[in-house]
Amino acid sequence: MFGIIYIVLSLLAGKELAEILLFTGKNAQEAGSRHGQHKAFCNQIWVLAAAAFGMGTLVFGWTTYMISWAASEAGAKKPLIYGNTAVLIITAVVLVLLYWKRYRKTGTVWTVADRKLISDSRAFRKECILFGSLLVFLTWIMFYVFYIRNGELYSGFSVYGDYAPHTAMMRSFSKGNNFPTEYPHFGGQDVKYHFMFQFLVGNLEFLGIRLDFAYNIESVLALLGFLMLLYSIAKRLTASLAAGILTLVLFFFRSSLSFFHFVTEHLQAKDLWATLRDNTTFIGYTTNENWGLWNFNVYLNQRHLAFGLLIVSLVIWLFMDWLDIGCAEEEKGIVWLRNRFFTKKAWKCICPENALMAGMFLGLTSFWNGAAVIGGLLILLGFAVFSDGKLDYLILAATSVIFSVLQTRIFIWGEAVSPSLYWGFLSDDKTLWGVLWYLIQMSGIFFVGTVVLVFLLKKRQQRAALISFLFPAAFAFFVSLTPDIAVNHKYIMISYAFIAIFWAWALMQLFQKKILHRIVAVLLAVCLTITGIYDFVVIIRNNGPGHRVSVNMSSDLTDWLEEHLTHEDLILTPEYSINEVTMSGVMMYMGWPYYAWSAGYDTYYRAAQAKTIYSTINKEELKKLVKQEKITYILYEEGMEYEQQYCREETIASVYKLVYETEDGRIRIYET
Structure with missing residues (x-):
């Protein structure tokens, strides 16, 4: 009950904040509407709905988190009680006073802007069907890959690896007191991973919403909100409802040469039909493509990415007003571009208060999804090149960076990222032609074809937007920020989502012409989607019955750990991914190494120490290492090995007290 109230109040508060951001700053909005694509062509109810969820959340x-942290520092054992109580009461009081004041003044609680949200009622009816269908589909697919039934949590094979650290983080809040926040798979240190979406879900579970419902509800709303904004941006750029819908189709189903390579390979092997029918792994012929790096699976296993993109899309929507102004100037060619830099109006602020507010919200998103924020800033950098009012962009960027840096100083010991030049991303051949061929293999004509699209687009604003949307993808091929270059795939995915707008436009342009053009449009649509369609078939197969990892949610082991271990404890375990131990939310010395390594932790050092602790026959060495590493509990699993090293329980048992043993005797825990 309290969880539902929390969500509803956040939406209502978010609506009030969103209307301040979206419907103030008339200078920018009126100028943007007079020039370029008219924003009134879009039903802004969808923009407001998405913004209300994103900004309210x-x-x-953040408010719940910070108050809870303060309560924890003051000695509260269940600090979320204080954070939620304060947020719910204050918000309810403020909203009641606001509605009462508005009602006394106007006779209604609705604002003037609320009455102008639907400008095209005919399109609105179609959009209701579209987003209603998306809501049903997203709800189904989210619960298909992650759900609880009869006390068992089920996660599909293609997603459970990412859910392991995420659910552990959620449980560290709903079942524990993870303030100041640590990374459960590498406890005892700072938190280098953006964790606020997981905090949100954990808090909702704390408020009484079952874990799968909490995770899936927020995930559905985040992705649906992003798709509403992506559709609205597409419709604004193309003035076409059909292109907006087709953009969403291209978003779900990726372009690649992989399916054609796959078909050719298995035709030669004469097993194509059997393989198409039975295959349960993602197809791919470039590095890590078979992980599902480029398909819809990314939005299923990294659900916080959609939330980050929702906020990014909101800021992009807002700053399209600035882009409209710059692109509407009458100069041509190099003169126009020169005047975007060397005139007073090119730099003069248009609406600095909106830029400041947008920068604050974008910066606050850093610990919800940092990659989305970086990708968004790169797109806005492109916008700034072609826009007037560049000082507003500077305000936006500076504010975002300040808020981001502030968060990293609070949560991370040392530097948040380690930037370096890294040419070629995951391509094996780092020559220019090798990288280009990698891009073609990975995405088909999708990215390389934008060179043609730039010349086909008729409006300056469209060309400017297309070039800007390419910036994150370009960044992925030149810069590395973490030890794992593969994480740069998110920047390419961000570019992909927005560039889909222009391929949708191109398809609609072809389809509106003669029969030959329509045939070309159909063939092009097949080329752009067939690999993604087959990927989706694999998602369904690889997360269906017999393809799910299960965890007992009523485990005595989980309950014991939750009851006896605190945030200050550090438990040494095997390299667990997702199981009854991680579901307790305890801080593990080191869980599955890849999670922590890719986040920037020194897993090699801890792996070496853990191997020694588990295998040593020297009692003094054992005691020294355990004390040095501040390990308070050691979990031993019958017959376990650690990093292929045989483990000796007898040394541990001779030094430390046995405090817990499972009924089947498989797991024993020693207190140090």
Whole structure:
């Protein structure tokens, strides 16, 4: 009950904040509407709905977190009680006073802007069907890959690896007191991973919403909100409802040469039909493509990415007003571009208060999804090149960076990222032609074809937007920020989502012409989607019955750990991914190494220490290492090995007290 109230109040508060951001700053909005694509062509109810969820969730999440942290520092054992109580009461009081004041003044609680949200009622009816269908589909697919039934948590094979650290983080809040926040798979240190979406879900579970419902509800709303904004941006750029819908189709189903390579390979092997029918792994012929790096699976296993993109899309929507102004100037060619830099109006602020507010919200998103924020800033950098009002962009960027840096100083010991030049991303051949061929293999004509699209687009604003949307993908091929270059795939995915707008436009342009053009449009649509369609078939197969990892949610082991271990404890375990131990939310010395390594932790050192602790026959060495590493509990699993090293329980048992043993005797825990 309290969880539902929390969500509803966050939406109502978010609506009030969103209307301040979206419907103030008339200078920018009126100029943007007079020039370029008219924003009134879009039903802004969808923009407001997405913004209400995103902004409300951000403010509620951070406010709850900070108050709870303060309560924890003051000695509260269940600090979320204080954070939620304060947020719910204050918000309810403020909203009641606001509605009462508005009602006394106007006779209604609705604002003037609320009455102008639907400008095209005919399109609105179609959009209701579209987003209603998306809501049903997203709800189904989210619960298909992650759900609880009869006390068992089920996670599909293609997603459970990412859910392991995420659910552990959620449980560290709903079942524990993870303040100041640590990374459960590498406890005892700082938190280098953006964790606020997981905090939100954990808090909702704390408020009484079952874990799968909490995770899936927020995931559905985040992805649906992003798709509403992506559709609205597409419709604004193309003035076409059909292109907006087709953009969403291209978003779900990726372009690649992989399916054609796959078909050719298995035709030669004469097993194509059997393989198409039975295959349960993602197809791919480039590095890590078979992980599902480029398909819809990314939005299923990294659900916080959609939330980050929702906020990014909101800021992009807002700053399209600035882009409209710059692109509407009458100069041509190099003169126009020169005047975007060397005139007073090119730099003069248009609406600095909106830029400041947008920068704050974008910066606050850093610990919800940092990659989305970086990708968004790169796109806005492109916008700034072609826009007037560049000082507003500077305000936006500076504010975002300040808020991001502030968060990293609070949560991370040392530097948040380690930037370096890294040419070629995951391509094996780092020559220019090798990288280009990698791009073609990975995405088909999708990215390389944008060179043609730039010349086909008729409006300056469209060309400017297309070039800007390419910036994150370009960044992925030149810069590395973490030890794992593969994480740069998110920047390419961000570019992909927005560039889909222009391929949708191109398809609609072809389809509106003669029969030959329509045939070309159909063939092009097949080329752009067939690999993604087959990927989706694999998602369904690889997360269906017999393809799910299960965890007992009523485990005595989980309950014991939750009851006896605190945030200050550090438990040494095997390299667990997702199981009854991680579901307790305890801080593990080191869980599955890849999670922590890719986040920037020194897993090699801890792996070496853990191997020694588990295998040594020297009692003094054991005691020295355990004390040095501040390990308070050691979990031993019958017959376990650690990093292929045989483990000796007898040394541990001779030094430390046995405090817990499972009924089947498989797991024993020693207190140090």
